[in-house]
Amino acid sequence: MQLREKQKLRRMYGVLERQFRNYYKKAAQLKGSTGENLLRLLEGRLDNVVYRLCFAPTRPAARQLVSHKHFLVNRKSVNIPSYLVKPGDVIEIKEKSKKMDIVLDSMRRTKGDIDLDWLELDKAKMRGTFNAIPERDQMNLTINEQNILVLILPLKLKNRYPSFAIG
Numbered sequence: 001m002q003l004r005e006k007q008k009l010r011r012m013y014g015v016l017e018r019q020f021r022n023y024y025k026k027a028a029q030l031k032g033s034t035g036e037n038l039l040r041l042l043e044g045r046l047d048n049v050v051y052r053l054c055f056a057p058t059r060p061a062a063r064q065l066v067s068h069k070h071f072l073v074n075r076k077s078v079n080i081p082s083y084l085v086k087p088g089d090v091i092e093i094k095e096k097s098k099k100m101d102i103v104l105d106s107m108r109r110t111k112g113d114i115d116l117d118w119l120e121l122d123k124a125k126m127r128g129t130f131n132a133i134p135e136r137d138q139m140n141l142t143i144n145e146q147n148i149l150v151l152i153l154p155l156k157l158k159n160r161y162p163s164f165a166i167g
Helices: 002-013 017-029 034-043 046-052 059-067 101-109 145-160
Strands: 071-073 090-093 119-122 127-130
Touching: 002 017, 017 034, 034 046, 034 145, 046 059, 046 071, 046 090, 059 101
Parallel strands: none
Antiparallel strands: 071 090, 090 127, 119 127
């Protein structure tokens, strides 16, 4: 069950095992719940924010668009999908990329505003703002992050204390 939750989360965000472990280490160092911090870090990735702003139909498509330099963050070109967006950052589509079919189709599918308090979208200018780091209840996820922590913590203890027995 725990492994399935972890794999589900990794696949959802398109993160490899080593990247996932690094996010876990970073989340463990932050104040608050490690599970919630892990989800906040993953939600703050540029490729995920591009997907959440409806500039791309899927996270893999958002990842590719970011990699091909179709987006600006605070008017600077960024091509790193794992770039962590900070509150107040403005994400916009480059002028030449605004006519791309994949972007236009994705924007057309969005009816009205996006339903996320931590993001703001200006559809006319094809620009979004990352207002705040999302809280757990603001994330529309069907993930039980506690199951993931139950899986990772024993591995962490086993590596730190070789005589630690699981089970």
